Amino acid sequence: MEISDAQLQAWLQAGLFPLARIGGVFMSAPVLGDRSAPARVRLMLALALTLIVMPLMPEQPPLRAFSADWWLRMLTEVLLGVMMGFVLKLVFEAVVLGGELIGNSMGLGFARMADPLRGTDVPVVGQFLHLMAALLFIALGGHLQLIELLVGSFKAVPDAGAALQASHFKSMAELGITMFSGAVLLALPMLAALLLVNLAFGVMSRSAPTLNGMSVGFPLALAVGLVLLRVDLPSLRQVFTQQLQQAWTTIALISGQGG
Secondary structure (H helix, E strand, O other), rough: OOOOHHHHHHHHHHHHHHHHHHHHHHHHOOOOOOOOOOOHHHHHHHHHHHHHHHHHHHOOOOOOOOOOHHHHHHHHHHHHHHHHHHHHHHHHHHHHHHHHHHHHHOOOOOOOOOOOOOOOOHHHHHHHHHHHHHHHHHHHHHHHHHHHHHHHHHOOOOOOHHOOHHHHHHHHHHHHHHHHHHHHHHHHHHHHHHOOOOOOOOHHHOOOOOOOHHHHHHHHHHHHHHHHHHHHHHHHHHOOOOHHHHHHHHHHOOOOOOO
C-alpha cells in the first residue's frame, strides 16, 4: 500500500485545521479555557472534539504543508476560535466589573485577592460573583451550547477565512459596549441602596458630631452590603442570562450560523 504526499497532506490538514479552531476556543473561552482546568484535560477534550469533527468536514483541496497559504489558513482558524471564546469572556468580565462596583460601594475596594485565572488582583466581591457566574453557566448548559456552536461552525464555514468579515469585528465591539451596561445593571440596585445608607449615616453624623464615622459607618455599610448582596443574587441570573443570550447570537453570527 502506497501513500502519496498529497494524501498525507490532506490527512494532516483534515486534523490540524479543526484542532486549530478548537484550540483557539479553549484558549479564550471561560470555564473550559480557564487556567484552573488542567492543560492535559483540555488537550484531551480538544483532541476528542477534533476526532468527532473530522468526518463532518467536507473535502477540500489540499494545501502544501507549511506553505504561506497553509500558515494563513492555520492563523484564520485560530483567530476564529479565539473570537468565539472571547465573546463569552466579555460576559464574565461584565460580572467581575459589576462585583468591583459593588465592592467599592461596600467599602471593600481594598479587599483584593490574587486571581490565578487573570494573573492579577481582583476584588473579593467580583471573584465571588465570577464563581457564581461559572456555576450558573454550567447549570444552564452553556458549555454544551458552546461545543454545539463550535461543531456547527465547521458545517457552516469549513474555511475560517470566509467567516472573518469586518462586520463581525464590529459586532464584537458592540458586544463589548454591552459589557459595561451589563455591569451597571447588575450593580445598580445595590449601588442605589448603599447610597441611601451612606446618606442616612451622613445625616446621623451631622446630628451627632461625636459619632465616629470610621468605627460605625464602615461596619454598617459592610453589613448592609452583605445582606443586600444576598438579596440581589437572584438578579445575577437574569442579567447573566440576558448577556449570555446576546453572546450566543454574536457567536452564531461570527461562525456563519445566522443571527
